Amino acid sequence: MSRALVRPAAPEDAQAILELWRLAGAFPTRTDDEESVCSLIAHDPEAVLVAEEEGEPVGTLVAAFDGWRGTLFRLAVLPTHRRRGVARALVAKGERSLRERGAIRVNLYAIRAETEALEFWSAVGYARDEWTCRFVKNLEP
Ligand SMILES: CC(C)(COP(=O)(O)OP(=O)(O)OC[C@H]1O[C@@H](n2cnc3c(N)ncnc32)[C@H](O)[C@@H]1OP(=O)(O)O)[C@@H](O)C(=O)NCCC(=O)NCCS
Numbered sequence: 015m016s017r018a019l020v021r022p023a024a025p026e027d028a029q030a031i032l033e034l035w036r037l038a039g040a041f042p043t044r045t046d047d048e049e050s051v052c053s054l055i056a057h058d059p060e061a062v063l064v065a066e067e068e069g070e071p072v073g074t075l076v077a078a079f080d081g082w083r084g085t086l087f088r089l090a091v092l093p094t095h096r097r098r099g100v101a102r103a104l105v106a107k108g109e110r111s112l113r114e115r116g117a118i119r120v121n122l123y124a125i126r127a128e129t130e131a132l133e134f135w136s137a138v139g140y141a142r143d144e145w146t147c148r149f150v151k152n153l154e155p
Contacts, residue, residue, distance in 0.1 A: 016099035017070060018065035021106040025052045027064055030071050038073075038090035041125050044152050054078070060111050065091070071149055073100040077108030084109075084117035089131070105138050147153050 023031060028051040035046060045051075054061050058078065065073035072095040075086040086108060091100045112120060122140070124131045136142070 016065070018067050018095075018098075018100045018102040018103050020063055020065045020103055022060050023051075023055060023062035023064045023074070025055055027062075028052050028055075030066065031062070031074055034071050034074055034092060035088065035090050037092055039093075040088060040090040041128070060115065060136075062112075063104055063108055065104050067095065067100075067113065073104050075104040075108050077112050079112055079115045079117045081116070084112035084115075084120040086120060086122040089122075089134075101134055102138060 028048045031051055032046060032048065051062065054076065061076055061078045063075045064078060065075075073089075073091040075089045078085050078087065086105070089101055089104065091104075109120065122135070123144075124135060124152050126132075132142075
């Protein structure tokens with residue numbers, strides 16, 4: 015059972031969140047910068063969750079709702095704090111928050127090679143969808 019306290023992030027957390035993603039080896043993305051994190055928090059103050067132990071961030075999850083689907087991004091736990099239920103606590107809080115905001119279906123993308131992530135999502139009740147694949151495009155500034 016995790017001792018972590020899960021709370022919505024504030025703009026002041028952005029730098030610590032970016033550092034946590036680096037330390038956790040989270041797959042790098044185009045939006046790994048302070049402006050993007052703060053923009054998401056401004057758009058939806060409930061979307062970015064931080065798990066803290068003894069006042070220090072040890073995990074994160076983005077639980078975003080676009081009015082249609084809930085989508086989970088950036089689940090990451092520090093290597094020193096894994097297998098203690100931190101990710102499970104983050105997802106439970108994210109799901110509750112999404113439900114309160116109106117979501118009834120949640121999806122996420124996982125990297126096929128990140129086997130611990132695949133094991134985790136199965137363990138917390140997510141089914142792998144073999145019918146779809148993901149298309150992405152980075153927009154020019
Ligand atoms: C995947 C990750 C978030 C899991 O975080 P965590 O806090 O260690 O996960 P939890 O302790 O809540 O694990 C819950 C359950 O998931 C499964 N699980 C978690 N990590 C696992 C691993 N490495 N191997 C097998 N099963 C695993 C287990 O069933 C576990 O329950 P148990 O410990 O009672 O056996 C963490 O390993 C991580 O940050 N990895 C790098 C970033 C990443 O891959 N993020 C996911 C992007 S989609």
